Amino acid sequence: MKIAALLLDWYDKNARDLPWRRDKDPYKIWVSEIMLQQTRVEAVKDYYERWIARFPTPGELARASEQEVLTYWQGLGYYSRARNLLAGVREVCADYGGSMPEEKEQVRALPGVGDYTAGAILSIAYNRRVPAVDGNVLRIFSRLFCLEEDILKAPAKRAVYRLVQEQIDRDRPGDFNQALMDLGAMICVPQRPRCPECPVRELCLAYERGVQEVLPVRSPKKAPAKVRLAAALLEQDGRYLICQRPAAGLLAGMWEFPSVELKDALPEADQLRNWLQSVFLLEVRVMEAEKQLIHTFSHRQWHMTFYRCRLLSAAPELPDKARWFSLNDGDRLPWAGPHHNVAVALRGNKE
Known part of the structure; x- marks a missing residue:
């Protein structure tokens, strides 16, 4: 079986129950993905629920003041994310009638939206076959294909993006991307990956060669x-x-x-x-x-x-x-x- 088939079969049985997965609203997916940057899922859940209760639609958020938006973001950190989200939603309301555009170039051009967030929104909300490559996916694919390049550098990121493009399911691209998110959070974790529980271990070159705990290669971060x-x-x-x-x-x-x-x-x-x-x-x-x-x-x-x-x-x-x-x-x-x-x-x- 291919990676996508094994992964989706596992996802159908083990997908996490997350509040932003309960519908395909692109605005809610956008909010959740921005909140999840640099923040753990468990920490985000309450913030997300409170945010959606106050700003249930792009229009409600667009009309809010920056000070109120920052107050609702209080505690999540990295506050430029909230400012960019507000600016992006206002742009969507002004230029697209309050509906998230469906073309990657337009989504990618919104403030604070990178390739990963654009891929997540387009694949999950609109079933577009677009990869969503974040740290989890870089780690998973560096192990699956035994990539020894530094995953924080551009050549490795481009290589992983191409590999995901090749593997992404044609019929369920959003579920494929979310399955990778869950696999990275639950099984293919940074330290001591749970390989015996992994649905794709038989296709994983790092597992075959016994180097799954060595990969991915990452350059050390500079101390603050x-x-x-x-x-x-x-x-x-x-x-x-x-x-x-x-x-x-x-x-x-x-x-x-x-x-x-x-x-x-x-x-x-x-x-x-x-x-x-x-x-x-x-x-x-x-x-x-x-x-x-x-x-x-x-x-x-x-x-x-x-x-x-x-x-x-x-x-x-x-x-x-x-x-x-x-x-x-x-x-x-x-x-x-x-x-x-x-x-x-x-x-x-x-x-």
């Missing part, structure tokens, strides 16, 4: 750069000072407790006090450290210390993008990364 930050927990009349990050860059437009990147020359407390004076014209005393945490992004790692601060004189008028904020209203704003956890902890201490 360490960045030290000090943040101010400054309270006045039951409200905390917060500010909005710049409109571009990391965590763009999201809200946080005022934070400064630290240098080595001065003590942390002095740097934070001087920065609050220069940016907000605030005279404060930096007191004890309330919380320390580490938050890792793909390219950098924040090492953060949150300091309790106390005003020493009346606060002047705040600049734009800053405000005094009640933590009881905390869920109405999209918080920047770890600042959300700190806000939740502070709110819990008040209750």
